[in-house]
Amino acid sequence: MKKYLVTLMKRTLLLLLMVLVNLAAFAQQEVEMADGMRSNGKIYVVVAVCLTILIGLFVYMFTVDRRLRKIEKENIQ
Amino acid sequence: MQKSWWKILSFILLLYTIIGGFLMDVPRLPILNETIRNMYFHVCMWFGMMILFIVSFVYSIKYLNTTNYKYDLFAKNFAATGTLFGVLGYATGVIWVSVTWITDQSQSLGSVLKEPKLIGAAIAILIYGAYFVLRGSFTDMDKRARVSAVYNIFAFAMLFPSIWIIPRMVGSLHPGSPGSDTGNPALDKNDMDAGMRAVFYPAVIGWTLLGVWISTLKIRMSMIQDSSLMNEQKKNEL
Numbered sequence: 001m002k003k004y005l006v007t008l009m010k011r012t013l014l015l016l017l018m019v020l021v022n023l024a025a026f027a028q029q030e031v032e033m034a035d036g037m038r039s040n041g042k043i044y045v046v047v048a049v050c051l052t053i054l055i056g057l058f059v060y061m062f063t064v065d066r067r068l069r070k071i072e073k074e075n076i077q
Numbered sequence: 078m079q080k081s082w083w084k085i086l087s088f089i090l091l092l093y094t095i096i097g098g099f100l101m102d103v104p105r106l107p108i109l110n111e112t113i114r115n116m117y118f119h120v121c122m123w124f125g126m127m128i129l130f131i132v133s134f135v136y137s138i139k140y141l142n143t144t145n146y147k148y149d150l151f152a153k154n155f156a157a158t159g160t161l162f163g164v165l166g167y168a169t170g171v172i173w174v175s176v177t178w179i180t181d182q183s184q185s186l187g188s189v190l191k192e193p194k195l196i197g198a199a200i201a202i203l204i205y206g207a208y209f210v211l212r213g214s215f216t217d218m219d220k221r222a223r224v225s226a227v228y229n230i231f232a233f234a235m236l237f238p239s240i241w242i243i244p245r246m247v248g249s250l251h252p253g254s255p256g257s258d259t260g261n262p263a264l265d266k267n268d269m270d271a272g273m274r275a276v277f278y279p280a281v282i283g284w285t286l287l288g289v290w291i292s293t294l295k296i297r298m299s300m301i302q303d304s305s306l307m308n309e310q311k312k313n314e315l
Binding site: 043044046047050051054058061062064065068071072075 | 081088091095099100287290291294297298301
């Protein structure tokens, strides 16, 4: 009984492996990769670049603001 | 950081501007193509400049009414950020012009240089440039504040003929000029659909709030520098 189960598992694993290999081979046929950053003429790259600049700019603004507040507090005391 | 909700609002609106501005659908128009997305950046600079100059103008009037030195600082720094936005609007406009008017519309460089909207905007920015030269030329604080407040009102008044009225009278290459349906040389409302407006107006608010934030930082900096003013304030508070 146990032997039978093991062979059954081996066979299913083999089948799964073959399906996966087949899928990988199928995916290799299309040169154009459709993952996120490469879709729509790579517009998402532009969005990511602009968002990085914007977030960096605002982090800078917030730090300047906080430093200024600290100086203001020192000045009042 | 007190009262910082509008700073966070500005950040969120600008995040939305970039994500929505690049990824949402826009009308497919000849010549403009994808550059219509510049509406969210180039046009917002001019909207922001106009709003900051209005704020500066109001503070100049307030200074003349009260002679409170604080209002002079407000007027100066809002005008400075407004001028920065104007220069950025001009620079982005130059890039846009070189692609849409000169190459794709085959306008000659001569006709672009004669363009009344561009000349008007340059005059308006130069008038504000002279405002800072004028401020720098005084050593007496009260005189500087008074004369430059009056000049600021003149500069604000000159904005209207130079960027709004004259381009409307003589015709302009700028979108929305006479000959198109709207007769407004600032922007052609027919080019924008509802989807674009949903990004454009939040973008205007976001950029303007960023300009206000930069101005308030500069105002606070010059207030610290001006220690006499701080002492005066302390006396008033006590």
